[in-house]
Amino acid sequence: MGKKLVKRSEDYSKWYNELVVRAGLAENSGIRGMMVIKPYGYAIWEKMQAQLDKMFKETGHENAYFPLLIPKSYFSKEAKHVEGFAKEAAIVTHYRLRTTADKKGIEVDPNAKLEEELIIRPTSETIIWDTYKRWIQSYRDLPILVNQWANVMRWEMRTRLFLRTAEFLWQEGHTAHETKAEAVAEAKQMLGVYADFAEEFMAMPVVKGVKSETERFAGAEDTYTIEALMQDGKALQSGTSHFLGQNFAKAFDVKFLSRQGKLEHVWATSWGVSTRLMGALIMTHSDDNGLVLPPKLAPIQVVIIPIYRKDEQLAAISEKVDEIVKALKAKGISVKYDDSDNYKPGWKFNEYELKGVPVRLAVGPRDLENNTVEVARRDTLSKEVVPMDGVDLYIEDLLNKIQENLFQKAKDYRDKHITKVDNFEDFKKVLDEKSGFVSAHWDGTAETEEKIKDLTKATIRCVPLNNPLEEGVDMISGKASKQRVLFAKAY
Amino acid sequence: MGKKLVKRSEDYSKWYNELVVRAGLAENSGIRGMMVIKPYGYAIWEKMQAQLDKMFKETGHENAYFPLLIPKSYFSKEAKHVEGFAKEAAIVTHYRLRTTADKKGIEVDPNAKLEEELIIRPTSETIIWDTYKRWIQSYRDLPILVNQWANVMRWEMRTRLFLRTAEFLWQEGHTAHETKAEAVAEAKQMLGVYADFAEEFMAMPVVKGVKSETERFAGAEDTYTIEALMQDGKALQSGTSHFLGQNFAKAFDVKFLSRQGKLEHVWATSWGVSTRLMGALIMTHSDDNGLVLPPKLAPIQVVIIPIYRKDEQLAAISEKVDEIVKALKAKGISVKYDDSDNYKPGWKFNEYELKGVPVRLAVGPRDLENNTVEVARRDTLSKEVVPMDGVDLYIEDLLNKIQENLFQKAKDYRDKHITKVDNFEDFKKVLDEKSGFVSAHWDGTAETEEKIKDLTKATIRCVPLNNPLEEGVDMISGKASKQRVLFAKAY
Numbered sequence: 001m002g003k004k005l006v007k008r009s010e011d012y013s014k015w016y017n018e019l020v021v022r023a024g025l026a027e028n029s030g031i032r033g034m035m036v037i038k039p040y041g042y043a044i045w046e047k048m049q050a051q052l053d054k055m056f057k058e059t060g061h062e063n064a065y066f067p068l069l070i071p072k073s074y075f076s077k078e079a080k081h082v083e084g085f086a087k088e089a090a091i092v093t094h095y096r097l098r099t100t101a102d103k104k105g106i107e108v109d110p111n112a113k114l115e116e117e118l119i120i121r122p123t124s125e126t127i128i129w130d131t132y133k134r135w136i137q138s139y140r141d142l143p144i145l146v147n148q149w150a151n152v153m154r155w156e157m158r159t160r161l162f163l164r165t166a167e168f169l170w171q172e173g174h175t176a177h178e179t180k181a182e183a184v185a186e187a188k189q190m191l192g193v194y195a196d197f198a199e200e201f202m203a204m205p206v207v208k209g210v211k212s213e214t215e216r217f218a219g220a221e222d223t224y225t226i227e228a229l230m231q232d233g234k235a236l237q238s239g240t241s242h243f244l245g246q247n248f249a250k251a252f253d254v255k256f257l258s259r260q261g262k263l264e265h266v267w268a269t270s271w272g273v274s275t276r277l278m279g280a281l282i283m284t285h286s287d288d289n290g291l292v293l294p295p296k297l298a299p300i301q302v303v304i305i306p307i308y309r310k311d312e313q314l315a316a317i318s319e320k321v322d323e324i325v326k327a328l329k330a331k332g333i334s335v336k337y338d339d340s341d342n343y344k345p346g347w348k349f350n351e352y353e354l355k356g357v358p359v360r361l362a363v364g365p366r367d368l369e370n371n372t373v374e375v376a377r378r379d380t381l382s383k384e385v386v387p388m389d390g391v392d393l394y395i396e397d398l399l400n401k402i403q404e405n406l407f408q409k410a411k412d413y414r415d416k417h418i419t420k421v422d423n424f425e426d427f428k429k430v431l432d433e434k435s436g437f438v439s440a441h442w443d444g445t446a447e448t449e450e451k452i453k454d455l456t457k458a459t460i461r462c463v464p465l466n467n468p469l470e471e472g473v474d475m476i477s478g479k480a481s482k483q484r485v486l487f488a489k490a491y
Numbered sequence: 492m493g494k495k496l497v498k499r500s501e502d503y504s505k506w507y508n509e510l511v512v513r514a515g516l517a518e519n520s521g522i523r524g525m526m527v528i529k530p531y532g533y534a535i536w537e538k539m540q541a542q543l544d545k546m547f548k549e550t551g552h553e554n555a556y557f558p559l560l561i562p563k564s565y566f567s568k569e570a571k572h573v574e575g576f577a578k579e580a581a582i583v584t585h586y587r588l589r590t591t592a593d594k595k596g597i598e599v600d601p602n603a604k605l606e607e608e609l610i611i612r613p614t615s616e617t618i619i620w621d622t623y624k625r626w627i628q629s630y631r632d633l634p635i636l637v638n639q640w641a642n643v644m645r646w647e648m649r650t651r652l653f654l655r656t657a658e659f660l661w662q663e664g665h666t667a668h669e670t671k672a673e674a675v676a677e678a679k680q681m682l683g684v685y686a687d688f689a690e691e692f693m694a695m696p697v698v699k700g701v702k703s704e705t706e707r708f709a710g711a712e713d714t715y716t717i718e719a720l721m722q723d724g725k726a727l728q729s730g731t732s733h734f735l736g737q738n739f740a741k742a743f744d745v746k747f748l749s750r751q752g753k754l755e756h757v758w759a760t761s762w763g764v765s766t767r768l769m770g771a772l773i774m775t776h777s778d779d780n781g782l783v784l785p786p787k788l789a790p791i792q793v794v795i796i797p798i799y800r801k802d803e804q805l806a807a808i809s810e811k812v813d814e815i816v817k818a819l820k821a822k823g824i825s826v827k828y829d830d831s832d833n834y835k836p837g838w839k840f841n842e843y844e845l846k847g848v849p850v851r852l853a854v855g856p857r858d859l860e861n862n863t864v865e866v867a868r869r870d871t872l873s874k875e876v877v878p879m880d881g882v883d884l885y886i887e888d889l890l891n892k893i894q895e896n897l898f899q900k901a902k903d904y905r906d907k908h909i910t911k912v913d914n915f916e917d918f919k920k921v922l923d924e925k926s927g928f929v930s931a932h933w934d935g936t937a938e939t940e941e942k943i944k945d946l947t948k949a950t951i952r953c954v955p956l957n958n959p960l961e962e963g964v965d966m967i968s969g970k971a972s973k974q975r976v977l978f979a980k981a982y
Contacts, residue, residue: 031560089587120583167560
């Protein structure tokens with residue numbers, strides 16, 4: 001510890017990796033592309049999970065659990081899905097090892113080959129729709145509103161902690177409905193839940209929109225997305241909600257007897273967010289001193305550090321701090337009193353700054369004399385001395401202010417980085433010099449979308465929901481366009 | 492629905508399977524040995540998880556997450572561990588599929604063969620100790636008190652829902668300590684946590700004990716266990732806590748600089764409970780009418796069913812029920828008002844009985860006149876009519892009584908099924924005619940243990956902790972024995 005992080009302005013990517021490791025969030029394991037989520041990182045993820053789970057349940061969803069391994073043949077049932085997901089996957093081919101002939105090691109037993117290979121789930125539509133076939137006979141069995149918290153695996157070639165890993169943790173909602181309208185409404189509702197979570201809890205402003213056909217989930221009719229903007233001007237897709245039409249119901253032959261007495265295919269949605277949100281959270285708020293956490297997701301909201309030379313001083317400080325701790329806990333504020341004598345106060349200040357604890361209190365002998373306490377904010381790095389009496393109320397209010405400030409700061413940055421352009425020269429210039437979202441006309445074809453991607457690496461992040469219609473001209477093809485869409489380079 | 496379950500006395504095993512499926516707890520998937528945990532079953536598991544997680548955190552543990560896939564070579568590092576766990580496992584050998592030559596299907600791409608095979612974790616000691624090597628340098632880094640909630644995979648040949656499945660959900664604690672004494676104390680502490688959870692929340696009495704060497708976890712120095720007794724007289728190992736000595740520290744070369752300035756190997760424990768507890772819960776309390784749940788783990792503690800003919804009656808009943816629902820919720824009691832008109836009250840009564848809801852209220856027009864409500868207990872199947880006023884207090888008290896009654900009933904059964912025997916004839920007779928635990932002298936050798944297992948299928952479940960010493964003679968070998976141990980046929 002003690003050594004400073006590389007600065008964002010020097011090497012953003014390196015700053016991110018150093019921060020993730022040194023703040024104790026995650027690290028690479030010995031296995032390619034797979035990470036270890038360390039206790040402090042996992043504690044943040046648990047807070048995210050708890051809140052999302054609450055929001056899912058409030059909207060009528062229940063949790064369930066489906067098998068990790070999916071037979072290869074299940075993927076082939078949905079033509080686009082197999083293209084999108086079955087190719088780069090972890091494949092289980094055998095179920096037994098045996099001792100080698102020299103008795104020194106173990107090897108795959110060729111006699112224990114599976115008749116059909118099993119794929120570690122990259123996403124669970126196939127196994128779930130194979131299950132729903134048994135659950136659904138009549139409209140009385142609908143809707144099914146199920147969510148799963150699980151690990152999934154995609155054999156990514158280039159990985160980065162939290163942002164892109166072979167294995168990641170996520171939740172995947174899978175719902176089944178009587179009508180198209182109901183399924184579309186569900187997909188949009190869950191997008192709303194994600195947006196509310198991102199903005200209210202992660203303090204991360206997002207654009208709600210719909211994906212172009214090229215960027216759509218493999219097997220979906222429509223993919224809704226929330227898109228956030230990171231501090232380096234790159235967009236990060238933070239959650240998606242898919243209207244799946246009847247594609248999976250048809251692939252797995254799931255029909256129900258309707259209210260009109262007819263056999264019809266079921267309508268479906270799926271939606272998910274993952275540990276990728278950890279990456280989004282880190283990159284939205286953190287600075288060159290380390291992590292900055294919104295109070296609502298901070299495992300430790302307040303840390304208290306005693307400043308003392310003699311043991312008697314520590315005893316007197318601790319007595320006072322105990323009162324503060326009790327008062328804060330009574331308000332549901334999580335607080336840590338770090339009176340360990342392994343390290344000096346200065347070291348601790350840096351450490352909790354690195355870990356993004358929103359509020360730091362320091363209490364020394366002079367504070368006891370004056371009945372004061374020093375309060376430092378992680379978001380602004382400002383300090384002030386406040387009266388000890390009523391400090392719990394002061395902090396409760398301060399945590400709300402920090403939460404709001406973080407959101408506002410991120411929103412100001414994001415809003416400043418949505419740039420309207422009307423020709424391709426300006427488009428490239430903005431991407432190169434300013435970055436962020438570029439709002440431009442698009443003719444709606446995959447061809448110009450691909451051309452723009454090839455030339456600039458920018459992709460269409462989304463067509464914002466409730467996008468105003470506006471007559472215009474595609475930058476590349478010169479064809480007529482009816483609305484602007486958001487482009488950006490993205491994670 | 493409506494069809495009765497097969498009776499326990501007719502076919503216990505069939506009764507169990509029918510109950511699990513029809514109560515909506517779990518079902519077999521299309522993949523051999525892997526189950527789908529359905530929403531109602533998962534809701535019970537979530538309650539178990541929440542309580543255990545609380546108890547782990549209260550004892551100072553944090554959660555983290557480690558990779559699903561473990562390189563084959565990691566297993567070979569601990570000689571006993573590889574024998575116990577690496578053999579029957581799901582093995583990932585490839586990372587890509589390709590379209591077949593006829594373009595009709597997909598097949599494993601032979602060019603995408605992994606250099607080293609990866610095993611889906613059957614348990615995580617190896618990957619975790621490979622990680623701890625990076626985390627531990629000095630005594631200042633100890634103890635590490637980490638838990639993981641995860642899925643694991645063991646290629647079981649004979650599987651049964653919850654009791655033995657290829658994939659199951661569990662938690663695994665993995666701790667690292669400076670001294671042997673500290674590690675042993677941790678292993679015992681966590682056994683105590685498991686026992687408290689089983690008795691206080693599952694209402695399931697357990698014997699705390701230590702395993703014989705034969706039954707020990709592969710790689711442990713000592714395995715502590717909690718053993719419960721099912722209604723068919725078979726024992727079920729419900730949780731284990733292992734003192735691992737320095738075995739994994741040596742295998743993965745994890746040393747720390749001690750307070751005395753010496754490099755020493757770290758001491759370790761691991762401990763786990765799994766979705767197997769669901770099987771234990773089901774078999775401890777349920778009856779021929781279906782599931783019986785202890786109130787502390789019931790997703791729905793109280794169900795209210797209106798009895799009516801006319802819509803006006805339903806409206807009047809619902810108004811009254813709303814008050815009850817509010818009063819119960821205010822007490823933290825989970826309640827469901829089932830006013831759906833799909834099914835008649837009789838059908839609903841059976842359904843919630845099958846699902847093990849601890850308390851059922853029925854409210855009809857006569858109850859409104861008399862200001863009463865009918866209260867039915869799931870555990871005793873008894874009913875009584877009580878005054879509407881104060882029914883929330885009545886139910887709060889009743890839920891506690893049901894929790895206690897379930898425990899007492901299970902304990903009485905268990906206590907009656909611990910039989911002392913002093914010779915092998917009696918031993919066999921008890922196993923055949925009465926079943927349950929048999930308390931008998933054992934000479935401490937693996938030979939007689941194995942002989943008894945071969946002849947009777949009974950195994951040593953444990954040497955109870957704080958077992959009284961008693962001079963005796965082994966039933967088989969005639970050798971001297973210093974204490975009795977508990978034998979039983981087991982799941």
